Amino acid sequence: MLNLIDRRPSSRGKSAVNRERFLRRYKTHIQAAVKKMVGERRLADMENGGEVRVPTKDISEPSFGFGRGGDREFVLPGNREYVVGDRIERPQGGGGGGGNGSGGTGENEDSFVFSLSREEFMQIFFDDLELPNLARTEYGRTEQRTSTRAGFTRSGVPANLAIVRTVRQSLARRIALGGSIDRELAALEMAFGIASAIGHAQEAARIYDELQRLTRRRGKLPFIDEPDLRYRNRVFRPEPIARAVMFCLMDVSASMDEDKKDLAKRFFTLLYLFLTRKYGAVDLVFVRHTDDAEEVDEDTFFHDTRSGGTVVFSALDLADKIRAERYARGWNVYVAQASDGDAFGADPARSARFLREKLLPATRYYAYLELADPRSSDHPSSLWAEYERVAQASDNLAMKRASQRDQIYPVFRELFRKDSQ
């Protein structure tokens, strides 16, 4: 007897849980691979999944087995030229001398390669990262309220009538009120039957009247009565909000050569991906500056080229203006700035002062990334020195230097590491 089953529609991805366990177990390997990938990738590919290699020896499952050495014989097929007593040079390094006839080939590669999906990649990419000092205490000042369901009420507008509930109530009421009548009716009917059977006409007539009366009463129970009505209830709840805005300030002046711009863009690409992935509601403001600052959209910010002199102050000033204009109240403000620190004259001091006095008090966190020249990375710039003084006096300014592609990701991670407490 054949039993034919079409399993195609059911239970795909049975291995998903096992796959996920595997990834969790080899997280360190995968993280290392992701880090390396980020360093090597082109900006446009930053978001794709990628290939991960794990050394085979790290993921092998040990068991008792035979090593090389000792005496053995093995049988192979396809002899063409050998006769008894012929000698063959022992193959070096090969898996057990010419292949073991009883087994498969086994795994000869040194590493186990597999690909991460885009989601997995991004998850590992931004694992343990968080916007620092993100205060979730900004409870809705005014407008941030959501309407949620909260059971049922006895009063409301007809549009909110919960029909199923109402009918259920009515059914219960009708059973409750009609039950005793039904029982009486049944008893009377039986009595009526007996009375008419024994010919007790008077009694029968009386019972009949009573029956009529009860039946009428029974019929008068309304199908829906006022107390049955139920309405869906909705209440407004204040929504805890954590609205945040991130200002991205990038120096695109002439002293920022292509390498540095690439580094800066990398940094902001990471930041951008991170924010858009993790916080749907984060506003982003892109500001780039040479000797003059302008607000641009993200496409221009990442892809347009421009150059000129350097005035850092212009960018800070513009950022502060935008903040005061659009994000004055109820916002967590973040600023990330990338620059090579090549500022001249009074600019560094003025910028630092402006930062200390105006911008920093209004922001939750200010991250400054200095793109150092790889050849002279020991010399901090004048801007760095000025900022450092500010940083010593405040706790929401973080500064890092990077000069190589592969430093960007660690620096980024450090700046946005999740607070352990």
Added chain:
Amino acid sequence: MSRNVISHGADWDFDLLERYDTAIAEVAADFKLDTYPNQIEVITSEQMLDAYASSGLPIGYPHWSYGKEFIRNEQAYRRGMQGLAYEIVINSSPCIAYLMEENTMTTQALVIAHACYGHNSFFKGNHLFRQWTDAEAILDYLVFARRYVMECEERYGAAAVEEVLDACHALMSNGVDRYRRPAAPTFKAETARLAAREAHRERQFNDLWRTVPEKVVDARKASGGIFPPEPQENILYFIEKFSPKLEPWQRELVRIVRKLAQYFHPQAQTKVMNEGWATFWHYTILNRLHEQGQVDDGFMIEFLKSHTNVTAQPSYDSKHYSGLNPYALGFAMFSDLRRICERPDAEDRAWFPAIAGSDWLTTLDFAMRNFKDESFIGQYLSPRLIREFHLFAIADHAEEDDLVIDSIHDERGYKRVRKLLAQQHSQEVRVPDVQVVRYDRDGDRSLTLRHHRHRGRPLTEATAEVLAHVRKLWGFPVRLETWENEARVDEAREWAA
């Protein structure tokens, strides 16, 4: 062409599958194939990959190694380095066969004949499967195992469960019984035995023995103080029963892994036979269908192409070579066996006097039921096949610089090649002989394992890791000694905490 052809073309549907199954079942019944009821499940390639990862089992407990297996197969498949099997068949009752939806009608028919009648009858008939697996119960046990493991994970944490499972998996191949343990005697049998013994003593009573001076023996020394009295080769079993530290739930996990290992044990022992048997029958059955005119020539050509692909045996120096192909060898042997029965020549009569000219169905049925790969090859590999496969044996000896050709397919070599090939399929060649010899119950509770080295073949470097796993399960120090020819050949290695 007496009867009408079932279908033309490559497309299949459920109705056709059923009609093919009916036709194949009829032919199979003609050949007296005895099978479990069949359950055919059509699955997608994605689901096939899932099934691969869990060794074909429909239900498995979660473990990272299955994820690894899945990723490996998926990767190989996506890059086109590896095709997927047409089917997977599970030794259960009803016998479940998975068919891929991508298969053509011909392939589906091939697979039904191969899995649902070939493998199925092998599962039902072969003595190893009969002895070691309970086809009715395996699916329920898998469901239980999965639920139990998941409950443990919830209660004790996934990491704790994983640690135990990892350790058990390392010992899986040393966790099977090759011989059945005697069942514990029932109370009635035990009473009867004691009574019989008493009666025997009474019959033999002779008062003279009382006068013979008694040797004073220390009870502990008499048994050598050694536990277990007999070495135990099933390490997982010993750990499950005697580990001093395991919690009850951990013990149950050990048991689950051990049961699964035991379930797979017959499959590993009968790869050549099992595949050979199934291949022989799909070949025979489909040819019969063709003779009856139920399938057309196009069907046969496509079928023969798949069939030859499956039974191809590349020679050892080919780049396609990956060991002896069990399908090729098994199919050749069963076909050859039939030939020996039907058209024996002088050589066959000399080599197989008992079966040359006998009824082929009976002979094949006997062979299928009563052998495993090792004994099957030892018994039935004919000189003709050794010549056809050009089999030759190479000796790899430690004291020789080169490999030496030991024997080839000639008059002097047949027996030797056959013997070596049979040995090559024995369990001893795949799994080193490591046994529990001592559990120091009265001392430091350490466990001593003994590796019986054979012909100087050492263990791999992974041994240390395995022993670390044993140490985890055992909870007290674990020692490994290596012996060869009744003599100790190494310093004891110890794995303490």
